[in-house]
Amino acid sequence: MxxxxxxxxxxxxxxxxxxxxxxxxxxxxxxxxxxxxxxxxxxxxxxxxxxxxxxxxxxxxxxxxxxxxxxxxxxxxxxxxxxxxxxxxxxxxxxxxxxxxxxxxxxxxxxxxxxxxxxxxxxxxxxxxxxxxxxxxxxxxxxxxxxxxxxxxxxxxxxxxxxxxxxxxxxxxxxxxxxxxxxxxxxxxxxxxxxxQGRDFAVTTLEPPLGSGPYKVAAFETQRTITYERVRDYWGADLPVRKGEYNFDRIRYDSYRDTTVALEAFKAGEYDWRLENEAKKWATAYEDWAGLKDKRGRRQAFANQRPAGMQGYAFNLRRPLFADIRVRQALGLAFDFEWTNKTLFHGQYKRTGSYFANSELASVGLPSAQELAVLEPLRGKVPPEVFTTEFKPPATEGDGNIRPNLRAAMKLLEEAGWMVVDGRLVNASGQPFAFEILLVQPAWERITLPFARNLARLGIEAGVRTVDTAQYKNRLDHFDFDMVVHVWGQSQSPGNEQLGYWGTESADAPGGQNLAGIKNPAVDSLVDLVISAPDRETLVARTRALDRVLLWNHYVIPQWHLGLDRLVWWDKFGMPDKVPSSGVQPMTWWVRK
CATH class of the missing domain: 3.40.190.10 (Periplasmic binding protein-like II)
Incomplete structure (x- = not known):
């Protein structure tokens, strides 16, 4: 045996x-x-x-x-x-x-x-x-x-x-x-x-690396232009996941200094397709476009169902200046979204009140029973408002008068140990409240300068600085900033990427996505629960719980979202009849014969 x-x-x-x-x-x-x-x-x-x-x-x-x-x-x-x-x-x-x-x-x-x-x-x-x-x-x-x-x-x-x-x-x-x-x-x-093998992977290169995809680099001029050419014998062309996609023989990208120059180049016919991200340009900049007048061009907004994510003024929590949650909340009160939307954006946007806006993942009302089951073990470790109050960004009448908000902000700042002396906000040591808002596009100046003026009414010195893309990337990679405009994109199924966005271990990794520098054990715990969600219903509840904790910690000053893809293009393309929930897919378009 x-x-x-x-x-x-x-x-x-x-x-x-x-x-x-x-x-x-x-x-x-x-x-x-x-x-x-x-x-x-x-x-x-x-x-x-x-x-x-x-x-x-x-x-x-x-x-x-x-x-x-x-x-x-x-x-x-x-x-x-x-x-x-x-x-x-x-x-x-x-x-x-x-x-x-x-x-x-x-x-x-x-x-x-x-x-x-x-x-x-x-x-x-x-x-x-x-x-x-x-x-x-x-x-x-x-x-x-x-x-x-x-x-x-x-x-x-x-x-x-x-x-x-x-x-x-x-x-x-x-x-x-x-x-x-x-x-x-x-x-x-x-x-x-x-x-x-034999090449250093970690260094920059201008030798096109070998790939296996539908395109390869055909020609380029550094800092100016690059052209990709369709691989004629691409092995995956007839696969179900590639059928009807990547139909162009060539795809060319031209580089422009800023969005204003790029817009004029588009209207002059220098390139074919444009996703318009600026409300003012969408409302007014195409009125003189010959392409619309003679019907050689098109302009259309396509609805999408993808999460808008969070766009906002992001605090760098590595700066002691922003360590106190009351300070972050106070600065948020100085941003007048309603006036900005009415005056600068022609009323096109919605205020963002969730890190998962425009989706079922966004927290609404008070926590549900499922959310409370997740949040109760964290009571005392997260802001108490998580349990008692629906998060809503501060609002104004939109007429430019934000005195009620500024009074509330000053009360918070005083509670945090700040006081106004000779028109300047200073701490107990006499150090002024001063910081820099770093931008990468001049278009953001007209939005940010009014915000800085509101902060000045609180005695805060907020400098606004616009730098080129290379300097901007380098400074963000090394967290060399006080405040920036940043977007955390989200999918319909959040998971392991949340570790990179909010996790403690990612807070000090150069080039990482935890731009705010969040180091919060409660957030880490919630991210782990989102990742381990066994089904869709549980994922939604856990994501909403994470959303509430992120919001009530005031890590960012939320801005706005749209839920539309605003496109303009020269009318040389065909497109499929159906737009998927994720929005327009330009690589499913083709050039009409």
Whole structure:
């Protein structure tokens, strides 16, 4: 009987995850099943018969100095991701689902403690060599070791990567309930090991790196222009996740000094397609555009259902000046959104009152029972208003008279130990309350200068400084600022990226996304709960709880959002009939014959 007993013991010693039989699947959803089943031919929001050809000319603001978009050094050009592919591809009409791209199929156990990717045999680099599991493992290792800091945080819960065969690779995850990990590994950009051997990945380069995507760099002039050319024998052209996409033979980005110059260049026909982010320009700047008058151009706003995220004046909490929550709240009272919207924006915007605005993830009213179950263990560690009061940004009548707000602000500042002496706000040591608002575009000056004037009425010296894009990026990468305008974009399925936005460990990582420098154990705890949410209903409740705590800590002065994509373009393009929930997808357009 010893042999059967020994065999049984050996069987029991096999880890459950390895013993589990897992069937390969074509796609994954964060919660539930993906919308598109096995054998789907294309996404619903594309035209699978879109013709190929022509050129799309685009604009970007500021210059660039590197063709490596994966590191913290340098500024890459617009479209720098076009030559590269990932293991899987997102759809634009689901909260969070991915389908095979470089990976043909994926294997995931019920507990999502690991994932195996089976690569497509036809997947090729632009030099014709096959993409292998060794390339996948290399990509993960090099991005974590030498890539932008966001990769280290995003993939921090990956324990190891193993090459199981020429086209088969496995990622194992650290203990914990993190159902998103197979999907975020699916977003891993895959880089060629054979190309990067002997090259320094961490430095800027003007040699176009080898890729595997639908485009490759054809021509460029640093700081001025770059043209990408469609790869004629692109291996993925007929895949369901690529059918009807990337239809242009060439995509060109031209660099402009600022948005005003770029607008005039567009109206002169120097480029073809423009996303208008300035309300004043949308309302008035196209009245003299010949393209509208003679119907050679079009202007249209498209509704979207994607979370607007948070745009606001972000405090740098590394500055002792902003350590007191009462000070941050007081400064927020000095921003007159209603006057700004009425006078500068033609009434186009909504005030942002959530880090997940324009979505079901935004907190509303008082906490629900599900939210309270999450928040109660944090009572005493978060602002008490989280439990008792719906967060609403301070409001005004919009007539420029904000005396009630300024009185409330002064009371808070006095409680925090500040006082006005000879017209200046000073602390007990006589040091003035002075800081700088750093901007990257002159267009922001007309918005920020009135805010600074309101602060001056409180005795606060708020300087406004606009710098070029290179200096701006360098200062943000090293947290060398007092206050900036920043946008934290959000998806319909928040997860591990929240660690990079708000997590304590990311607060001091150069180039990181925790721009405010938040170090709050309660926020860390809530982020962990968002990541481990087992279903959509729980995810929504936990995200709303996180939203409340972020809001009531006054880490930013919220600005505004729209819920529309405002587009203007020269009428040379065709577009699909359907716009997905994520908004307009320009790479599904085509040049009309």
């Amino acid at each position: 010893r042999a059967p007993i020994l065999a049984l013991c050996l069987l029991l010693a096999v880890p459950a995850a390895l013993a589990e039989t897992v069937a390969p699947v074509h796609g994954l959803a964060m919660h539930g099943a993906p919308k598109y089943g096995p054998g789907f031919r294309h996404f619903d929001y594309v035209n699978p018969d879109a013709p190929k050809g022509g050129e799309m000319r685009l604009a970007e603001i500021g210059g660039w100095d590197t063709l490596n978009p994966f590191i913290v050094k340098g500024d890459p050009p617009g479209g720098s991701d076009l030559p590269f592919e990932t293991l899987m591809a997102n759809s634009a009409d689901e909260a969070f689902s991915e389908y095979g791209l470089i990976a043909e199929t994926v294997e995931v156990p019920a507990d999502r403690s690991w994932v195996v990717f089976n690569l497509r045999p036809q997947a090729r680099w632009h030099d014709g060599k096959p993409i292998t599991a060794e390339d996948v493992a290399f990509s993960f290792d090099i991005l974590k070791a030498k890539g932008h800091p966001r990769y280290r945080f995003y993939y921090a819960a990956v324990d190891k990567v193993e090459v199981l065969g020429p086209r088969r690779v496995r990622f194992s995850f650290k203990p914990g309930d993190n159902r998103e990990l197979p999907l975020i590994v699916g977003q891993l950009p895959i880089l060629p090991k054979h190309y990067w």
